[in-house]
Amino acid sequence: MRERTGGKGSVTNAVWSLVVPLKPLALAKSRLAAAVGASRPGLALAFAQDTVAGALACASVADVVVVTDDVLAGAELARLGARILPDSPGAGLNAALDHGARAVRAGRPGTAVAAINADLPALRPPELLRVLDTATAFPRAFLADAAGIGTTLLCAGPDVELAPSFGGPSRARHSASGAVEIALTDVESVRRDVDTPADLRTALALGVGRHTARYSARMQATAYTYDSRTHSGSVLLDDGTPVPFEAAAFEAGGLLLLRPGQRVRIETDGEGPALRITLVTLQTF
Ligand SMILES: Nc1nc2c(ncn2[C@@H]2O[C@H](COP(=O)(O)OP(=O)(O)OP(=O)(O)O)[C@@H](O)[C@H]2O)c(=O)[nH]1
Numbered sequence: 001m002r003e004r005t006g007g008k009g010s011v012t013n014a015v016w017s018l019v020v021p022l023k024p025l026a027l028a029k030s031r032l033a034a035a036v037g038a039s040r041p042g043l044a045l046a047f048a049q050d051t052v053a054g055a056l057a058c059a060s061v062a063d064v065v066v067v068t069d070d071v072l073a074g075a076e077l078a079r080l081g082a083r084i085l086p087d088s089p090g091a092g093l094n095a096a097l098d099h100g101a102r103a104v105r106a107g108r109p110g111t112a113v114a115a116i117n118a119d120l121p122a123l124r125p126p127e128l129l130r131v132l133d134t135a136t137a138f139p140r141a142f143l144a145d146a147a148g149i150g151t152t153l154l155c156a157g158p159d160v161e162l163a164p165s166f167g168g169p170s171r172a173r174h175s176a177s178g179a180v181e182i183a184l185t186d187v188e189s190v191r192r193d194v195d196t197p198a199d200l201r202t203a204l205a206l207g208v209g210r211h212t213a214r215y216s217a218r219m220q221a222t223a224y225t226y227d228s229r230t231h232s233g234s235v236l237l238d239d240g241t242p243v244p245f246e247a248a249a250f251e252a253g254g255l256l257l258l259r260p261g262q263r264v265r266i267e268t269d270g271e272g273p274a275l276r277i278t279l280v281t282l283q284t285f
């Protein structure tokens with residue numbers, strides 16, 4: 001069995017297979033759409049990458065299986081070391097998780113399996129290790145999300161059915177199904193799923209993985225277009241990607257008032273018609 005460090009120099013045998021469900025990026029993170037516009041699919045991928053990278057770096061994780069039909073996401077997550085499984089049931093989140101757990105156990109009967117959402121960009125391996133180590137004491141166990149409404153991790157010991165019931169207020173359903181709620185208070189990165197702009201601001205404050213951090217950093221640009229008739233425009237990222245924005249008010253060198261959760265600062269070298277843009281920073285969350 002592979003040995004890996006679990007943070008702070010501890011060494012333990014990897015014992016869990018993690019199953020990660022991921023819907024097509026074009027559909028993912030719909031609750032972020034108003035705030036981040038065209039950036040949404042890219043951020044959904046960055047969240048999944050940081051979640052998978054964090055899980056693979058955890059000492060008690062033997063492997064990660066991502067259940068997805070998204071070709072781009074599959075290729076990027078396989079590059080990190082995940083195994084990719086097509087979402088052949090095509091019957092929603094819980095069916096995807098059951099499919100992944102069955103596939104894991106078809107290859108290694110009796111494996112301990114844990115389901116983890118693909119939207120934990122601040123995931124820290126030592127905190128995940130503490131949660132999984134706690135879960136080994138119970139046949140089934142789960143961790144509630146930061147809001148105390150949903151679930152971010154559901155664990156099933158060897159030969160125990162995963163029986164996932166994710167979606168909305170899943171904390172109560174998992175508890176009612178007999179899974180034991182893990183009560184650790186110092187594992188916030190494992191509870192911090194990102195569904196809304198407020199969730200994302202909290203995750204950023206916690207410290208997100210390199211994929212999400214790099215992605216948000218790309219919002220530095222030096223050019224933009226703005227139509228004062230429609231009060232809308234686009235920030236042109238350094239790679240030429242246009243990120244649309246709407247502006248209630250526009251002052252060169254000042255702060256654009258934009259849709260909730262989105263703002264742009266235009267920095268220039270002076271005033272007047274000949275002003276030169278020096279930096280455009282788009283903060284979309
Ligand atoms: N493979 C697969 N994954 C899914 C499916 N539905 C949701 N997921 C994943 O399950 C996790 C929680 O899903 P949701 O919260 O419903 O979707 P989301 O994209 O995270 O966010 P919203 O679109 O804002 O609801 C995320 O990792 C999703 O990508 C599905 O039908 N198949």
Ligand SMILES: C=C(OP(=O)(O)O)C(=O)O
Pocket residue numbers: 145149150151152165166167168169170171195
């Ligand atoms: C899928 C879940 O989260 P959400 O629906 O909020 O994304 C859940 O908490 O079970």
